[in-house]
Amino acid sequence: MLKFSCNVTDQIHLINQAQCRFMGLPRPVSSVRRRNVSLPISNPRTPVKIQAVVSEQGGRTLTEIGSGTLADRLRLGSLMEDGFSYKEKFIVRCYEVGINKTATVETIANLLQEVGCNHAQSLGFSTDGFATTTTMRKMNLIWVTARMHIEILKYPAWSDVVEIETWCQSEGRIGTRRDWIIKDYSNGQVIGRATSKWVMMNQVTRRLQKASDEIREEYLVFCPPEPRFSFPEKDNASLRKISKLEDPAEYSRTGLMPRRADLDMNQHVNNVTYIGWVLESMPQDVIDSHELQTITLDYRRECQQDDIVDSLTSPEWIEDSDAVSKIQGTNGLPAKGDREDYRQFLHLLRLSGDGSEINRGRTEWRKKSGR
Structure with a gap:
């Protein structure tokens, strides 16, 4: 595959000309036709001429990156x-x-x-x-x-x-x-x-x-x-069932509200926002001493702009060192066998009003290096 090898000055010049290809493009497999097309940018009277390569492969039509909008090109x-x-x-x-x-x-x-x-x-x-x-x-x-x-x-x-x-x-x-x-x-x-x-x-x-x-x-x-x-891997961590966290939770953060910026183009809270809400109820001592290694979230219902959310967190105890080793092995990390080096928590996001479950999750944390 081709690599982009020009220097910084050349990169800036080529990007401004919308002519620099950053990666090698898929090689056409069978019939290929090339055509020049005009794409409007901020000034509709200033079209950008680019070359589109369309290839037929297995009944599918593939268009190379750079053949669509200016954003595609860059x-x-x-x-x-x-x-x-x-x-x-x-x-x-x-x-x-x-x-x-x-x-x-x-x-x-x-x-x-x-x-x-x-x-x-x-x-x-x-x-x-x-x-x-x-x-x-x-x-x-x-x-x-x-x-x-x-x-x-x-x-x-x-x-x-x-x-x-x-x-x-x-x-x-x-x-x-x-x-x-x-x-x-x-x-x-x-x-x-x-x-x-x-x-x-x-x-x-x-x-x-x-x-x-x-x-x-x-x-x-x-x-x-x-x-x-x-x-x-067989029985990898991404397949593990998440048990519902029951009250009373050991840690909580209540009254979380979506900001306008949290809404996506589908008019509901973007799925990344839930990650931030989950971490809001993590104990500070774990945040200070550990770093997040794994997060799994099951989305149960969508959240709207006017909803008020509670974030609940409790430790999920690992029964034996074999379980610790298995979790570490899934992530490609060496098994240390020290239960304090790796912590595991269950999480629940729910509506403050009626307690309806929005999201349940699990996080796994490893000791920060140098500690």
Whole structure:
């Protein structure tokens, strides 16, 4: 695969000319046709001329990154040669890091969401409603998150470059699964993995709905023919059931309210906001001495702007050292056998008014290095 090798001055010049390709593009498999198209930018009288490459592969039409909007042209990402997975590079910005000068888990989750949406957009799916198909839009259907599992082996620091690969596949009639692999671009080391489940909801009735054959045909053509998982291990942590946290919880933070900025394009609280709410009720001594290694969230119901939320947290005790070793092994970490080095908690987000369950979760924490 081609690498971008020009210096900083050349990069700026080429970006301004909208002519610099950051990654090698998928090689066309069979019939290929090239055409120049004009794309309007901020000034509609100043079109940008670019070249589009369209290839027919296995009955699917693939368009190279750079053949759509100006944003497509400037992104550090593209479809892979197989046409199923998508990779994109990101620079960790100063406003995306916390007190340790490393990316926060919310930053990681936002990047996962961004690369997933860019993948869908590169395949031609609508950007209105997070990758909805034509039939879904006709039926007022949208995708909503049912489960999210993120494991972070090493947090990237400010100015680090990460490369994220993503792909999606079928989860039967109930929806789809999307996986991610996160790498340190400087050395190719895997620093994180994630997986998620998505289901369809009617935007008018706010009820879940199964995927019809017509809808499945629209997105299955872009899924790998053979199952591929970011967590291939048997009985991995992403599959573990989360027990409901019962009152009284050991730690709590009540009266949390969504901000206007927390609402997404589907008019409900964005799934990344729940991560912040979960962490609000974590005990400060754990935050000071440990760092988040794994977070798993099951989304039970959507949250609206006027809802008031309570965040509850209690320790989930690990029965034996074998369980500790198993958890560490899932994350690619050495088993230390010290139960205090690794802590595990159960979480519950609920409506303050009637106690309805919004979200239940589990977090696993490892001792910060140097402590």
